[in-house]
Amino acid sequence: MLNNFINNFIETIDYLEENIKLILKNIDPEIQRNTQEIRIRANRPLIIKCFFKNYYVYNNSQIGLDKNNNLYIISEDQIKKSFENVCEYSVYAYQEEINNGFITLQNGSRVGIVGTAVSKDKKIINIKNISCLNIRIPKNIFNVADELITKTMSKGLSSLLICGAPGSGKTTLLKDIIRQISLGRLGYLYNISVIDERGELFGNQAKNKFQNKFENNFDIFDRYPKPTGMMIALRTMAPDLIVCDEIGSKQETDAIEDILNSGVKIIATAHSSNEQEIYIKPQIKRLIEIRAFEKIVILGSNKKPCEIKKIILI
Amino acid sequence: MKLIGSAIIILSLFLAGKLSCFKLSKRTEFIRLVIDLLEFIKTEINYKKTTMFNLVNNLNKNIYFKNLDILDIFYKNLLKQKSIEISWSEAIAQSQMKYILNQDELIEILKIGSWLGSSSVEEQIFNIDLSLEYLKQNLLRAQGDKNKYYKIYNNFGILSGIALVILIW
Known part of the structure; x- marks a missing residue:
């Protein structure tokens, strides 16, 4: 390690x-x-x-x-x-x-x-x-998402929105969630599509030497714009779960709405330093209103990365 | 003794003529290959945005460019993590090109290393087009020179050798 x-x-x-x-x-x-x-x-x-x-x-x-x-x-x-x-x-x-x-x-x-x-x-x-x-430098901390998975997915896969300030560990948590679920942590090998718009989650799957050291059952849509990537994943990869980092634009929320209609679960992150801020952002507010996510995970400050401050059930 | 000397003179002038012919042919071949190389790079940059390392690797493996000896040296220099400009200029310095091409043509080809990979797609294409324009004009000139002088050099070598020998005798 x-x-x-x-x-x-x-x-x-x-x-x-x-x-x-x-x-x-x-x-x-x-x-x-x-x-x-x-x-x-x-x-x-x-x-x-x-x-x-x-x-x-x-x-x-x-x-x-x-x-x-x-x-x-x-x-x-x-x-x-x-x-x-x-x-x-x-x-x-x-x-x-x-x-x-x-x-x-x-x-x-x-x-x-x-x-x-x-x-x-x-x-x-x-x-x-x-x-x-x-x-x-990205952190690949293994099993950092143990607590989050236990608290939010004890009954199976669910749609999550992970919110936190910059440096609070959203991406680190997201990477470990993907890794653990793709390795069968929930008792089933789910098909996972990761839309990595900026290439900072895993980069190119074929080229990423670090990532290739692990067995994984997920597909990375490297540098695809999130809305386009989500729709392509939906049409071509028959995913059980779509994961993307830092959502917030109207096109992205529209794409998430389409995904929900097809029954696919989604895990995403969003910038937000506190709970109130989530409801101020119009696109995130809209997603909450249409129940795009089953749970919202609020992370602690950037002094204690990956610490879960609160889990809100929608 | 005189006979041996005459044979050496004829042979030397014959070879000098052949060498000039070879240079004329090689000059057109090199310029044409560099033009094709730039066209290839232009397509790769414009439509695929292939990174320089992969692009040079692909070109180096391409059988069409097997006579362009700069590519192998260029690729090996990049492997040693040398910059594009240094890799390119060293490749040209070690290539046969410097014996074949005119000074102006060499300078133009050397310049490619100073901008290759260092700017946006639009700027790269602009620079490639400028170089292409210059090289295409020079290709026409080189082909003209080849048509004009090839036969002369080819025959002039041996004929001047014989003439010199007759004069000596």
């Missing part, structure tokens, strides 16, 4: 420029295991977020909060090289993702991109002078 975490870290830093990679490779494995984010900014110190706090990285691969102590400073050229690596030297292939502000790596890590936007007709068509990359 420990090795899997480190592998994810090592796989992720493999995309960075050689010297940054070397510095991060020599960091204490315990810190690597707990690293959530790596921030590289042009002409600024290298920062990693671990144990829910930001730390400077020093030239000797140690971390700390002392800003005068031998900080490792990132050059513009290092940012450029890292960006090229992240894009696999194929900016055209990732243009849409770049315009949306992030690229998802093959192991599911998400690289946020900051630079100067080039706009046309009020729409971003490119980002130039890349100044910062923020790499979020």
Whole structure:
């Protein structure tokens, strides 16, 4: 288990420029295991977020909060090289993702991109002078969804909406739910279709080396827009369950409505820092009104990821 | 002794003529292959958005481009995680191309590495079209040169050798 975490870290830093990679490779494995984010900014110190706090990285691969102590400073050229690596030297292939502000790596890590936007007709068509990359390393924590599955699916598969603030562990929980159900946790091998619009749940099924280490019975619709992906899954894969991350648009709620009419269960997540906020969002409110979900799971704060604060029965 | 010397002169000039003919043929072949390569890349970028690594790997395996020796070196350089620009320029530096093509043509082909993969689909296609336009003009010129000089070089080598030998005798 420990090795899997480190592998994810090592796989992720493999995309960075050689010297940054070397510095991060020599960091204490315990810190690597707990690293959530790596921030590289042009002409600024290298920062990693671990144990829910930001730390400077020093030239000797140690971390700390002392800003005068031998900080490792990132050059513009290092940012450029890292960006090229992240894009696999194929900016055209990732243009849409770049315009949306992030690229998802093959192991599911998400690289946020900051630079100067080039706009046309009020729409971003490119980002130039890349100044910062923020790499979020995904956590694959096994059995983290045990409690949630026990509390919500003791009588079989049910439709869930998992709500929480950013960093509260929605995606981590969702991944473990998919893994456990696909392995027959509920006593039956359900057909699961995962609509992974941003490629951050599992990435490409064929390419994701990390995911391929496990036996799974689910299909990943990688980078499909959620409404289209849901309809294609419904028509072609005969799913028992459709899973998607971060719903909220009108097209998505329309697609969910169509799915409900066909009797397929759905598990989705939504951004919401508290219970009240759910009812403020018109599309989520509509889904609750039409009883699209049987249960709503409210997660705790981002200080305690994956903690279930409340389960609301609809 | 004189006879051996004469034979060497004739043979040398004959080979020099043949080499010039070979260069003329190879020049058109190389330019045509680079044009086809760019057309292939254009299609892959425009319709499939294939990443550079996969694209070069596919091209390297493509039997049509087996005579384009830059692809193998380019692919191997990419495997070593070198940038596109470095991989491309090193591939050209190690290729036969540098002995065959004109300086201008080489510079134009070298330039490809500076923009390949580094911009949006529209910009890539714009750059490919510019290079294609230049190379197509040069292909016409190279074909003209080949038609004009091929027979001359082919015969001129051996004939000038014989003429020189007659003069010496």
